[in-house]
Amino acid sequence: MKNRLVNIGIIGLGTVGSGVARVLLEQGELLKARTTLTFRLKTISELDWIKERNLDLTGVICTSKVEDVLEDPEINIVVETIGGYEPAFSFISRALRNRKHVVTANKALIATRGKELFRIAQENGVDLMFEASVGGGIPIIKSLREGLIANRIESMFGILNGTCNYILTKMHQEGLEFAEALKGAQEKGFAEANPTLDISGGDTAHKLTILASLASNSLVPFDKIYVEGITAISRQDIDFAKSFGFTIKLLAIYRAVKGGLDLRVHPTLVSNSHLLSAVSNELNAIFVQGDFVGSTMFYGPGAGERPTASAIVGDIVDLSRDLMLQEGEKYCNRSISLVEHSDLVPIGEVANRFYLRFLTVDRPGVLSLISGVLAEHGISIASMVQLETQEKDSCIPIVLLTHEASEKAMADALEKIMRFDFVKDDHIRLRIF
Numbered sequence: 001m002k003n004r005l006v007n008i009g010i011i012g013l014g015t016v017g018s019g020v021a022r023v024l025l026e027q028g029e030l031l032k033a034r035t036t037l038t039f040r041l042k043t044i045s046e047l048d049w050i051k052e053r054n055l056d057l058t059g060v061i062c063t064s065k066v067e068d069v070l071e072d073p074e075i076n077i078v079v080e081t082i083g084g085y086e087p088a089f090s091f092i093s094r095a096l097r098n099r100k101h102v103v104t105a106n107k108a109l110i111a112t113r114g115k116e117l118f119r120i121a122q123e124n125g126v127d128l129m130f131e132a133s134v135g136g137g138i139p140i141i142k143s144l145r146e147g148l149i150a151n152r153i154e155s156m157f158g159i160l161n162g163t164c165n166y167i168l169t170k171m172h173q174e175g176l177e178f179a180e181a182l183k184g185a186q187e188k189g190f191a192e193a194n195p196t197l198d199i200s201g202g203d204t205a206h207k208l209t210i211l212a213s214l215a216s217n218s219l220v221p222f223d224k225i226y227v228e229g230i231t232a233i234s235r236q237d238i239d240f241a242k243s244f245g246f247t248i249k250l251l252a253i254y255r256a257v258k259g260g261l262d263l264r265v266h267p268t269l270v271s272n273s274h275l276l277s278a279v280s281n282e283l284n285a286i287f288v289q290g291d292f293v294g295s296t297m298f299y300g301p302g303a304g305e306r307p308t309a310s311a312i313v314g315d316i317v318d319l320s321r322d323l324m325l326q327e328g329e330k331y332c333n334r335s336i337s338l339v340e341h342s343d344l345v346p347i348g349e350v351a352n353r354f355y356l357r358f359l360t361v362d363r364p365g366v367l368s369l370i371s372g373v374l375a376e377h378g379i380s381i382a383s384m385v386q387l388e389t390q391e392k393d394s395c396i397p398i399v400l401l402t403h404e405a406s407e408k409a410m411a412d413a414l415e416k417i418m419r420f421d422f423v424k425d426d427h428i429r430l431r432i433f
């Protein structure tokens with residue numbers, strides 16, 4: 001390639017796009033020294049040029065016409081940082097069809113429409129890279145693809161959403177209720193004005209889809225993953241979990257088991273002796289177990305302008321190295337496998353230990369009726385707490401930790417327990433890790 005020059009175009013100069021521009025403008029010398037390549041931010045396409053970004057864009061073409069990036073034959077790599085499904089999907093596919101490599105942080109799009117995009121990339125002999133889509137600045141995708149390539153991945157447990165982790169940390173450390181912790185997260189910029197995708201577990205499921213696809217070398221269907229968010233967690237549950245020696249975390253779970261892949265996202269009681277319990281605030285961590293390497297943990301900032309930009313520029317450099325090679329020598333095809341994984345273990349067949357909290361009328365015999373139903377379903381109790389009350393006929397919480405039991409048995413038992421007239425609607429079932 002002429003002059004070892006790589007021309008880059010960015011679409012969307014928001015939080016992440018600005019970070020990418022900043023790295024390319026400020027770290028040009030460092031990148032050149034490390035790669036002998038010159039990275040030129042040629043063009044940025046953005047709709048809102050009024051917003052202050054504290055960037056000196058002298059020499060960069062600033063446009064609101066996306067064609068200036070997508071149709072410029074000089075541009076080798078397109079960075080998509082607008083987010084969402086459309087027009088991001090159309091822009092990425094158009095860039096790939098124009099034989100430009102693409103880098104994106106758009107996990108929602110990769111998790112739900114990755115198959116179509118990777119196919120277009122393959123058909124056009126270019127790559128679509130997405131390191132920043134999971135774990136922000138943590139190079140987990142490159143690690144799974146390269147550093148851990150010799151391993152079968154047996155399991156992964158990840159804290160992949162900074163917003164949820166921040167909220168749960170504040171509930172643990174400051175005794176806040178969920179709503180107060182969410183409000184604080186929004187004020188500090190750790191949660192969006194509309195946090196639904198984060199707190200429902202959807203964002204974590206997008207990221208798990210991507211990690212699971214890489215780890216299993218297959219395409220995992222996003223809509224088959226079992227997902228629960230954190231909105232039902234109360235301060236009371238946090239306190240009970242603490243008293244038993246656990247911290248509640250929203251975990252993305254990947255387990256390669258006999259029947260296939262066990263993939264889930266749900267709030268989980270993590271033992272305080274496990275490293276994941278100490279991952280606080282907006283930080284992310286992914287615990288990966290490989291058959292040769294054993295246990296590894298990846299930890300760091302899961303979002304934010306600078307960490308996310310760091311991951312994107314890592315992808316840009318990898319692609320640029322390929323651009324310097326002759327046709328046929330290229331590493332190319334970094335896509336996720338396009339073969340769909342058909343063996344996802346249904347949630348009912350998964351076994352877990354459980355944390356159960358019921359609110360019941362304080363009456364003799366209540367506990368033995370509940371434990372009787374659990375026993376009927378083969379579920380045995382490991383520990384129990386029942387709070388005392390002085391008031392006659394008032395309601396009290398009962399908390400039970402069980403030994404391992406199947407999800408199906410637990411669902412059936414819960415259905416029966418909830419039919420007792422002394423059990424109030426306010427109850428929760430969480431899993432223990």
Ligand SMILES: NC(=O)c1ccc[n+]([C@@H]2O[C@H](COP(=O)([O-])OP(=O)(O)OC[C@H]3O[C@@H](n4cnc5c(N)ncnc54)[C@H](OP(=O)(O)O)[C@@H]3O)[C@@H](O)[C@H]2O)c1
Pocket residue numbers: 011012013014015016017045046047048066081082083084087105106107108132133136302303304305308
């Ligand atoms: N923020 C993070 O920490 C983070 C971390 C990891 C991954 N990501 C992912 O990175 C992507 C970008 O996130 P972000 O936080 O940077 O979003 P953002 O701050 O909202 O930035 C998006 C930018 O794109 C612009 N835009 C929208 N439509 C456009 C179009 N048709 N043409 C050109 N520009 C357009 C927006 O302009 P207007 O404001 O005028 O609409 C905005 O400036 C998302 O996929 C997100 O999931 C973000």
